[in-house]
Amino acid sequence: MENLKKTIKETPPGRFGKFAAYSLLIGVGLGWMIFPIILDFILGKKLALIEGTDTRIIWKKLPPLVTKIYLFNITNSKEVQNGEIPVLDEIGPYCLLAYKEKIGLVDDEESDTVSYSQKSTWYWKSSPDCSQKLTGNEIIVQPNAFLLALLLKAKQDFPTPLLAVVNEALPAIYGKIKDIFLTAKARDLLFDGILINCTERNLLPRAICIAIKQNSKPLVQIAPNVYLFSYLGARNGTVEPYRYTVMRGVNNLLDIGRLVQIDGKTELPFWKGECNRLSGTDSTVFPPHRRQDNTSFTAYSSDLCRVIKGIYDGTDTYKGITGYKYRVTLGEGSRDPNQQCYCSKSSSCKKGILDADVCLGAPLVASFPHFFDASPELERGVTGLNPNKERHSTYAVLEPVSGVPLQARRRIQINIQLKTIRYVPITKKVKRTLCPLFWIEEGFDLDNNFVGMLQNQLLLGMTTMDAFKWCLIVIGSGLAGTSAYLYSKNKRKGLQKIGINQYDNEPNNTDISIIKVTNIDDILNCDDDVSDGTVTVVGAWSGPIKKRRLSRDSLLETGGLF
Structure with missing residues (x-):
């Protein structure tokens, strides 16, 4: 359970959003476009008044x-x-x-x-x-x-x-x-x-x-x-x-x-x-x-x-x-x-x-x-x-x-x-x-024979298709909600992780992160909120980043560094 929470926490919100969109699209497409076509095909095979169908047998000679x-x-x-x-x-x-x-x-x-x-x-x-x-x-x-x-x-x-x-x-x-x-x-x-x-x-x-x-x-x-x-x-x-x-x-x-x-x-x-x-x-x-x-x-x-x-x-x-x-x-x-x-x-x-x-x-x-x-x-x-x-x-x-x-x-x-x-x-x-x-x-x-036939050959299939359709829609809705929640949570903290450089020659293999802080008090009072022992803050800024191609030893040029 802890691993699942950690995985959800570390997964970018955008990835949840993509999965949500795919699930909703497939659920709606199957439920309101593909399944009705399949259903009509099945009904046509079962209900048409041609020799060999159950409907023709009952219709020809009623019970x-x-x-x-x-x-x-x-x-x-x-x-x-x-x-x-x-x-x-x-x-x-x-x-x-x-x-x-x-x-x-x-x-x-x-x-x-x-x-x-x-x-x-x-x-x-x-x-x-x-x-x-x-x-x-x-x-x-x-x-x-x-x-x-x-x-x-x-x-x-x-x-x-x-x-x-x-x-x-x-x-x-x-x-x-x-x-x-x-x-x-x-x-x-x-x-x-x-x-x-x-x-x-x-x-x-x-x-x-x-x-x-x-x-x-x-x-x-x-x-x-x-x-x-x-x-x-x-x-x-x-x-x-x-x-x-x-x-x-x-x-x-x-x-x-x-x-x-x-x-x-x-x-x-x-x-x-x-x-x-x-x-x-x-x-x-x-x-x-x-x-x-x-x-x-x-x-x-x-x-x-x-x-x-x-x-x-x-x-x-x-x-x-x-x-x-x-x-x-x-x-x-x-x-x-x-x-x-x-x-x-x-x-x-x-x-x-x-x-x-x-x-x-x-x-x-x-x-x-x-x-x-x-x-x-x-x-x-x-x-x-x-x-x-x-x-x-x-x-x-x-x-x-x-x-x-x-x-x-x-x-x-x-x-x-x-x-x-x-x-x-x-x-x-x-x-x-x-x-x-x-x-x-x-x-x-x-009669019971035809009731069973109706339930097993038609209604059960319809129930299965409906269940599959709504499962996809519910999963998609859940993923969309999760994505929105994680995005909102990150925004409230005022922290956005924009880059990670990992130095292989560091003795403790420490992640070096660049953090943008929108509230100066957050960095002044960060302590454990910003660094949990595995991530070291080495720089912060309040202005926009000037985009340049960076090498391993490049410096990050910013505006308004404090």
Whole structure:
């Protein structure tokens, strides 16, 4: 330790300054110039959607998504039929596993894109999060969604007087109709289906059935002119009718997953104006370098047939990894000009709801569960809802450097409009309100294998590079501080050593030093402060040195020698 102190004391301050400058320059250069280039190179190799990368494997076939479905049971159907507001009892969750798979992949090297179709399959699964008492055989009372959808569609497309004709044809399809409600098992509503009989040969029922087949997506044909209607059955195990094209991110890292075409078209056919413009990713992968803003999360939702955006909602930690959390909003068309193009009619411009007719093929309305983040009047239209941000919002947590989703919850509620429809007696006393039918949650949590991969192959390297960068900066700062300290200390003493001549013929090999003294009292009272037994003061001056070439026996000419 004493030797170290002596070495530091004897080292010229300028040498510390040089080392400090080198360390700071290397630290800053590596940290803000070289390392980012290396990082982007590594990210490009790991994240690009090309065959062989881990990202492509996960993107192509997502891990099973834990899916929970909640049905709303109406406990006062008779009162609702006579003008009261619905009292809702939430039944669930019913738990399933959802498998999302991209099939028919075709890569285009020239455009750096890959095209695919989407297939979704659900399987019933018991889970600790789900009530073990629910079997799917629970009896649920709900508005007859298929009947009401048919009536609402007829009201929308036909002249009002023709609704009387439609009303006359309904018993041939549904049997005797007493009210607007349907009583069925939970599993029938969700997947197994409600029977729709279109075998009637009379003209009017047959015409209605033809319209039903052409316009309703949730039907599964089980026999000629015989169908089953359910909320999810028609989509289970089937391929979506759309073909998606996304960027692979080989040529541009920030293009990873960006959706550029649907069915070969660069714009959507569902909305008006700017709302038909494609932007963001396909919602299963995101590019790296996410930021703490309201534009870093933009994706296309095939369930809503629209682009959705996430609002930055702070940071969250998942299995030791810090991510940025983004919460999705449906906007408010009545106040936001950028959202008005999603309003097919004035009633769908309210905050937090979306007309899903163009997407689902039925006059239904989408929202977040329990009308979370929606106009308060919607919640007041029914009884039994309790909107909660943690349970009912849609969000995603992304690792900011890589853009890898750490955790996500997608939650959507499907509603139907209850109201009086002229020439349809069973709706005569029904009060106008938006009634929830069910809501669904799909949960994604990055599994331990991929968490370990992310930590070991990316985050550990980033931590090492950061540590190396800051070590160099700290060392440089320390050396700069040491240099400044030594320079300041020498200056305070008022002594500057300007030359040393060592005489080999001196018996004690004594160093002979020339000392400049700025304060005469320092030399008059020097004693041990100036000479420590190894250095002998032989001359002092107070004026400037006249520079000359000196030999071994030269005298040093000065000005003002005393």
